[in-house]
Amino acid sequence: MFDVIPIARAQLIEHLPDGMIVFDSEARIVDINPAAAQIFGQPIAQLIGRTLATIAPEHHGWKQMFDAPHDIHTEIALSNGDAPREYDARLSLLYDEPRREVIGRLLILRDITARKRSEDALRASQDELTASLRREQQRRIVSETLREAATIISSTLEPRRVIGLLLDELQKVVAYHFVSVMLEHEGQLTRVVRRSERGDSYHPLTFAVNAYPLNAQVLSEKRPVVIPDVSVDERWKTSGETRVIRSLMNMPLLVQDRPIGVLTVGRADDIPYTDEDAAIVFAFASHVAVSLENARLADRTRQALIEVQDMVERLQRTQKRLVESEKLAALGKLVANVAHEINTPIGAIKASAGNILAALDETLRALPVVLRDIHPEQHALFISLITRALQEKQLLTTAEERRFRRALCQELEDADLAQADEMADMLVDMGIYAQIDEFLPLLRQDSQMALLRSAYTLAAQQHHSHNIISAVSRAMKVISALKTYAHLDMIGDMSAANIPDGIDIALTLYQNQLKQGIEVVKRYADIPLISGYPDDLVQVWTNLIHNAIQAMQGKGRLEIAVSQHQPPPSQEGSSPVESSTPIPLLGGTRGRSFVVVAITDSGPGIPDAIKDRIFEPFFTTKPAGEGSGLGLDISRKIIEKHQGKIEFDSKPGRTTFRVWLPVS
Secondary structure, X not given: OOOOOHHHHHHHHHXXXXXXXXXXXXXXXXXXXXXXXXXXXXXXXXXXOOOHHHHOOOXXXXXXXXXXXXXXXXXXXXXXXXXXXXXEEEEEEEEEOOOOEEEEEEEEEEEOHHHHXXXXXXXXXXXXXXXXXXXXXXXXHHHHHHHHHHHHHHHOOOHHHHHHHHHHHHHHHOOOOEEEEEEEEOOEEEEEEEEXXXXXXXXXXXXXXXXXXXXXXXXXXXXXXXXXXXXXXXXXXXXXXXXXXXXXXXXXXXXXXXXXXXXXXXXXXXXXXXXXXXXXXXXXXXXHXXXXXXXXXXXXXXXXXXXXXHHHHHHXXXXXXXXXXXXXXXXXXXHHHXXXXXXXXXXXXXXXXXXXXXXXXXXXXXXXXXXXXXXXXXXXXXXXXXXXXXXXXXOOOHHHHHHHHHHHHHHHHHOOOOOHHHHHHHHHHOOOOOXXXXXXXXXXXXXXXXXXXHHHHHHHHHHHHHHHHHHHHHHHHHHHHHHHXXXXXXXXXXXXXXXXXXXXXXXXXXXXXXXXXXXXXXXXXOOOOEEEOHHHXXXXXXXXXXXXXXXXXXXXXXXXXXXXXXXXXXXXXXXXXXXOOOOOOOOOOOOOOEEEEEEEEOOOOOOHHHHHHOOOOOOOOOOXXXXXXXXXXXXXXXXXXXXXXXXXXXXXXXXXXXXXXXXX
């Protein structure tokens, strides 16, 4: 259709590196050079007379280009079976000059794939550089924020202030429109703090854990729940939540791998939360849990100290009212003993709390560096490592520990990990000695030892927290015993008395003396409650145990047996047991059963010459100033008030006092 001078065609078309195609007015190919034919991967003869829509249908813009009444300059992607390549496309109109009528089109295709790839690589490099600078700036902010969080935790134990300040710091590094802190207790969640754009609320709100499945999942699995987009997540659609939230993170508040609550963070805009955000909030959740637990323990300690002070003051007031020298002496010894028993756990609490604060300070300083040196995709592995370390550990024997260390060390060496021996030691101490394949990418980081030490230090806080809880329990046990003893002189009504509990109260009060060298053996049968005066009975057990301790001079064996018996056949108002001074059972015994308490010591025994006198008022074998001889007399009167009896038998190396108390 078009006349082209052969020489010009050979010079301009055949050897052009760019593809050149001539179309008629119907967009059919009438001429095409070899470069263009190569683009479409077909011989020239097969292309003549066809349209590009049939040759390269993957490009959907041909019709729009050929329908345009003007020249077109654009970029298109074409493929002949290989990977798509980018082309600069220039489509020009061809005119019949005399009539200025469009008679065809000329398309020139220039391959710009290399240039586009270079541009994409440059753009990606610039984006990575920008992102790297942004991450570095974020890490610096996180580092400063975590240091500030550590300072906050160590500066105050007032929970509302601590949580408020921690949430202020969190907002510097992770944006949120809503945040709440909820504490769990006996299947209930109580929201203690709620922060939104409308301000802070400290009004408590309690609801069942199962009312919101996401909270229940976090508490049961003890793992974070992160929902980048709630609109496409089925967990949110079935959660029962009504808040206008777009992205959500629910973090467990863990103390010794025990969930105590949930930290919820949400945002309402279109920016989703990332794994890096989750790692930061997880660290803050640990701070919140530590601050709440510290505040709780501090409050319990304060209450314990207040109660101790109150008990001591009441004991001191009681001491002034006592007229029997035996009670005065016993009271003085108890106060001194209790002071020691309280000081010991308080010292343990102080030491463990100091260890926790020191370890947190060290870890919080190292944590930003660890987070900086590991890739953001591995933050989730770091969280998983800490979670595994905080789980309850199986107790291992020394031989088992050595075997696990050797096996783990060999596994790490096979994985070409440096410092495998030291890493194996820390991992076994953390309770991680199996299924470590998921952590191998983390352990191949250049900062793997700093990372492991941070996780190891966090896991070690379980031990310190356990010491605090154990010490608080010990102090509370002594305080409970003091409460009972402080009421001994008060006149009360008869009530149900638990004999073993009363004996344990007396043992607690003398724990400091008993642990110096006396072995205590308890044999408590399953017995019913009796009707009586529980506080008066505690006075009896206190007197008898005190006498036994003095008889053994602080060294020996103390046996306490509690059982239920029928009175012996010969018993109808007198003691069947061989004793120097039998004390008769009061009231009728026929058809009644008795609780029998036997307290046996391994002391030298009671001399025969004084066996008939030990229940006499003011009779004592103790040096002047150590007793008035009223302890057994008071005990006998208390037993008689309960319609019971007290008796003893003694020989060298073994003395037993038995108390018979009728069951209601």
